[in-house]
Amino acid sequence: MKRFDCLKALAAVAGDALVVSSAGAMTLEWNALHPSDSNFRVRTLGLCSSIALGMALGLPRRKVIALDGDGSLLMNLNSLATIARMQPNNLTHIVFDNEVYEASGSKKTATGTGTDLVGVARAAGIKNSLWANSGEAFALAVTSAMKGGELCFIGAKVSTERTQVPPFPLDEVENKYRFIRHIEKTEQIEIFKTNLPASYV
Numbered sequence: 001m002k003r004f005d006c007l008k009a010l011a012a013v014a015g016d017a018l019v020v021s022s023a024g025a026m027t028l029e030w031n032a033l034h035p036s037d038s039n040f041r042v043r044t045l046g047l048c049s050s051i052a053l054g055m056a057l058g059l060p061r062r063k064v065i066a067l068d069g070d071g072s073l074l075m076n077l078n079s080l081a082t083i084a085r086m087q088p089n090n091l092t093h094i095v096f097d098n099e100v101y102e103a104s105g106s107k108k109t110a111t112g113t114g115t116d117l118v119g120v121a122r123a124a125g126i127k128n129s130l131w132a133n134s135g136e137a138f139a140l141a142v143t144s145a146m147k148g149g150e151l152c153f154i155g156a157k158v159s160t161e162r163t164q165v166p167p168f169p170l171d172e173v174e175n176k177y178r179f180i181r182h183i184e185k186t187e188q189i190e191i192f193k194t195n196l197p198a199s200y201v
Helices: 003-011 025-033 048-058 070-074 078-086 117-124 135-147 172-187
Strands: 018-021 039-041 064-069 091-097 129-131 152-157
Touching: 003 025, 003 091, 003 135, 018 025, 018 048, 025 039, 025 064, 039 172, 048 064, 048 070, 048 078, 048 091, 064 070, 070 091, 070 117, 078 117, 091 117, 091 135, 117 129, 117 152, 135 152
Parallel strands: 018 039, 018 064, 064 091, 091 152, 129 152
Antiparallel strands: none
């Protein structure tokens, strides 16, 4: 199964969800298919799941999608226990498992030798955890997750094939500010506070 095809199916149903994506080519592919200030690119491997959890807890009425990789999640497996404990019903955690650390030389990950991330998620307490073993199954799973109202973990075994797409158009600082301004506008809330002028003695 090709990751880009899965992302196409997700783009068709993502709507105005906030999307937190892990480092690597997946982020570039997603942004090419669904360019938006609602996309937040995580440059530190492993933190996608934790940042998405924080977003979901802070904005409980907003759908939040975590686009993770097997290498990234393996570096932060304890996040699954925390996600299960908090049970945010607006979070969909998707893991594209290509069994390699794609961004750092394609060395094998533990999933290539038997680690089952869906099994780990289920054992951690995320009851709605499933493998999507075909493009059709993935499309059905993400459609159900976007329409539903419960925490969902979706694993998809994908090839290591990349799709050539344009580079990510923003640096980390601009991406952060545009993402937060997007939340402020769409949620009608204030996140950035204007500092008071300095006092003069």
